[in-house]
Amino acid sequence: MGKNKILLVDDEAKLRKLVKDFLVRHDYDVLEAGDGEQAVDIFFAQKDISLIVLDVMMPKMDGWQVCREIRQYSKVPIIMLTAKSEEQDELLGFQLGIDEYITKPFSPKILVARIEAILRRSFAGKQEDKLECNGIVIDLSAHSVMIDNAYIELSFKEFELLTYFIQNKGLALSRETILNNVWNYDYFGDARTIDTHVKKLRSKMGAKGDMIKTIWGMGYKLEEN
Numbered sequence: 001m002g003k004n005k006i007l008l009v010d011d012e013a014k015l016r017k018l019v020k021d022f023l024v025r026h027d028y029d030v031l032e033a034g035d036g037e038q039a040v041d042i043f044f045a046q047k048d049i050s051l052i053v054l055d056v057m058m059p060k061m062d063g064w065q066v067c068r069e070i071r072q073y074s075k076v077p078i079i080m081l082t083a084k085s086e087e088q089d090e091l092l093g094f095q096l097g098i099d100e101y102i103t104k105p106f107s108p109k110i111l112v113a114r115i116e117a118i119l120r121r122s123f124a125g126k127q128e129d130k131l132e133c134n135g136i137v138i139d140l141s142a143h144s145v146m147i148d149n150a151y152i153e154l155s156f157k158e159f160e161l162l163t164y165f166i167q168n169k170g171l172a173l174s175r176e177t178i179l180n181n182v183w184n185y186d187y188f189g190d191a192r193t194i195d196t197h198v199k200k201l202r203s204k205m206g207a208k209g210d211m212i213k214t215i216w217g218m219g220y221k222l223e224e225n
Contacts, residue, residue: 004050004119005029009039009066010081011058019053022108028115036061040069047144047151049076051115054098056082067096073143073156075129077118081106133166134224136208147208157182158201165212165222174219194219 006028010016013034020030031046033039037060043049052070056063067078079100080093093101100114131138137146143159145152154162160182165173175194183193198220202209213221 003027003029005031005046005048006115007031007033007039007043007046007049007052009033009036009052009058009063010055011035012055019108019111022112023115026112035059036063036066039066043070043074043076047139047142049142050119051077051079053079053081053111053115056080064092064096067093067098071097075141079111079114079118131163131166133169133222134208134211136162136166136205138163138166147205152204152206154201154204157197158204161197161201162205165220169222169224172215172218172221176219178219 006023008016008019008023008030009032010019011034016032016034020032023030031042031049033042036058039052039054040061043052054063054066058066061069063080063082067080070076070078075097077099078097079102080098081102081104083104099118102111102114129139129141131140135148138159139145140163145154145159145162161178164178164182178194198212202212205211211222211224213223215221
């Protein structure tokens with residue numbers, strides 16, 4: 001099993017070096033970002049980040065907005081680092097879905113202890129965050145898909161569509177049912193939206209795309225064999 005990968009986000013280079021050196025000594029892989037936009041780019045480019053250590057006050061995009069962006073797609077654990085200690089800031093952080101809140105200045109030893117505790121809790125629930133079917137592995141937390149041990153790149157809707165198919169494998173799904181559950185609205189037009197997405201998804205899945213069967217005049221069904 002590989003090392004846990006930590007994304008460290010702070011605009012203070014000296015603090016990043018201090019924390020990174022400490023984390024590396026405790027056998028973590030560390031990626032660094034100096035602002036919020038870079039952090040978001042790195043997070044979505046990587047497929048296996050275990051936890052994010054995130055500063056609040058940063059240029060380009062602050063930590064609150066970074067958290068909002070990531071929480072739309074992922075439940076990856078987030079520890080917020082901040083110079084602020086007001087109760088309202090802590091409440092905002094927890095409302096946005098952070099896992100821990102550490103006020104600067106802080107002890108690197110305490111940070112590592114918090115990281116280890118969070119990762120233990122995260123590992124305990126990890127199996128609930130994965131779907132597997134005939135060589136396809138969907139990691140709901142990381143928002144990633146592997147087919148036969150190789151990552152494939154899917155759009156957000158393609159990811160949701162494949163997830164929905166696997167959650168309902170073996171069931172015949174009408175286009176209206178798929179649209180209502182994946183697009184979350186009642187759909188009264190033609191079926192080209194769903195058909196286009198299924199076509200692109202099949203293509204990206206390679207040979208496994210044949211698992212998505214067309215039910216003529218109705219919709220689709222995912223079969224394991």
